[in-house]
Amino acid sequence: MIRFAGPTAISALFLATAAFAQQADQPVLKGQAAFGDWRADRPGVRRFIKPEDLPKAYATKSASNGAGLVDRPKGAMPQLPPGFSAQLIASGIDNPRVVRVAPNGDLFVADSEANQIRVYRLAEGGATPVDTIFADGLTQPYGIAFYPADNPQWVYVANSDSIVRFPYHAGDMKASGAPEVLVDAIPSNHHWTRDIAFSPDGKTLYLSVGSGSNVAEGMAKKPEGGLDAWIKSKPLGATWGSEYGRADVMAFDPDGKNGRIVATGLRNCSGMTVQPATGTLWCVVNERDALGDNVPFEYATAVKEGAFYGWPWYYIGDNEDPRHKGERPDLAGKADIPDVLMQAHSAPLNIAFYTGKNFPAQYQGDAFVALHGSWNRANRTGYKVVRLLFKDGKPTGEYEDFMTGFVTPSGDVWGRPVGVAVAKDGALIVTEDGNGTIWRITHGNGPS
Template identity: 55%
Template sequence: MMRRIRTAVVGALSASIVSSAVAEPAVLRGKDAFGSWQGDTPGTIRLIRPADLPKPGATASAANVSRVVQRPASAVPKVPDGFKIALFAEGLSGPRIIRSAPNGDIFVAETRAGRVRVLRPSGDGSKVESSEVFADRLGHPFGIAFYPSRDPQWVYVASTERVMRFPYRSGDLKASGPMQVVVPDLPAGYGHSTRDIVFTRDDQRMLISVGSAGNVGEALGEPAGGLAAWIKAHPLGAAWGGETDRAGVLAFDPEGQNRSLFASGIRNCVGLAVQPATGAPWCSTNERDGLGDDLVPDYVTRVKEGAFYGWPWYYMGDNPDPRHAGERPDLKGKITVPDVLLQPHSASLGLTFYDADLFPPEYRGDAFAAEHGSWNRSKRTGYKVIRIRLRDGVPTGEYEDFITGFVVNDREVWGRPVGVTVARDGSLLISEDGNGTIWRVSR
């Protein structure tokens, strides 16, 4: 009898293991990981490696700009089984980066309107209880950070040309004192305009992302004093001319002093985030256009100080950009390959780490990134929020479709995701600047 019971238990355990294995969706790899919005479904997992990439020009470079339309009355984004999504806020003016204050308020960069707004959630977190303009006439604000992190005394705001800060006490809905300009001269004037901002885990350094001036360094020209002298005098991969201190991440102290180039060769790091478990800074990056539908992958990656990520001379390791072929042989073999390669032209923007308990335990420590959506691809891609899967704090290279449903048809979309943040109650908030809404994902 005992033997029969033991056999039955073993059989049940085996069935449970098989059931668990079947429940995990298959990973789309290589060419199968590429596609368009029609194939996007919450729970779909993708893995793209540098070896999977086509040759430059394998397909023609396409111009396929989406038309943003009013959200259909019945349109609600799609989320995985076990989750629900509901409208949190609407009527906002192009909400872009959103950040959660330690007290639970949600700060929103309304970039086109030149202001930062504060949304106070209701007691159950499901809706907005109050909405106030924290500060306005800020130029083109984007990145928002609280300093120091535990008991913030300042709200920092990064706009295209400068970094500002405002006195802050927990619960302030409006700036309680005058603006101070901390960094007056971020590289600007043309090209990518978003500037995100984070502080390192020890609050000792302020990191600012600055996108490139052009697509692929078209206006570099010859560096003053010649290329050999430039290479000798400057950090690995640093660009010159109109790209000086661009296409990378800059570092300062909290007072805006001790400026340095933290990492280079990152075409447009739109979203910055610090991984809570390790303290490592990460970038959500828009790569270059013009090489075909499936080049060059956007990416989400850890950013290592002093590292060079390839732009504009190489991509995804030692793959030379044909528009700069043979120009920098000294860089070959010195390029850091990004951690997670994404469908090219997805336009990866806001980034956050999930460090709460509302979602299932396997989500804790993973990251979420907002994909604003393609224009340089014949078949539309992006327009979703993805989950970056980590194992023991290390990226596996896989990413998962988490929120989809913003595309209406091949020509029209109603939502373009930009910002992601974890609310104090553990829900995930997502902004989209097509119809000016913020959505809340919960269990």
């Protein structure tokens, strides 16, 4: 049963104290000062992490420290910068993950573990939405895309093992036909979150496929036929055996044909989007585990054609993974350094660029990233939504806490952000799967 809460009962304007804002004289946290945990998080805290800040592998022990999920405490609300308000628009959802906004404003939400796509139609002012199941009987659906973008005729859905599409006309809240399989036989064990996005011209469908292991433990040291032959015939950094076609971003025609690899070495690109200002594809990536509390950094990056981002042999540029020491000297110096580095083990899952008119002007063109939160860190980090800062369409490398408060003072977690999207009215929509809720974030000076 999906539970809804009306805006009068649960909408609250967080006129937070100045301590929650980034003060003009408050320094940006850099280097080890940026390696805090949830206790240092609050709206406005800003971090800037550089490749040279990376500690050595095994500087700390590898920890197992799960989220310790609890029910949302009575009255608990996310913390936001002054002037912003958070409204709970739905709760009790099994596993809300990716959220995408249809051109008519409907919210399409992947309820992944329920194997469903749900649709929420918001009333004026964000009142209690109408909710229906658009499609069920899927296989861990995650990514959602509309095609063509301006006047969609199809809703594309990325299952863990396939890409399918449903016929669609503006306003449809239930699929009118059976899913058409466009891409099948996608390997689905281990990392199963498949995201999809279309290029601005609509000619290319991108697909992210995460790795089948932490760091290619089950992959043979060399491919069949020898490494030299593999290097000559495959894209830079391509994996083989059980990891073939994984840790990649792929591309297809809209009908699912002509598949190819765009970029390699992205351990788990769980969220993709196209930057509106430049038309560039972006990924947020979960990096590998078991190298210590602060190694390696997670990241967001523009995805370059033909680029290699390191996994499993290297990370954050030319840092060799000690578990693969000496295996690929041919790749030394060839791994791209990502654009925005974030605290290790934060688990970024989705990204959305802000193009709405509700937030203050300084947010225009920046990106929001949902951090699901750590398990492989002694002191928990993540469990928040952060803002990536851009200037003239380019990332500054800094990121700022935007939506926090999902961890209780005792360290228990009640919220794990997953999906971010910009609604038609300029509100920010956030899903979290700790308590199965959907939130609508607005600014007090704009339309609500």
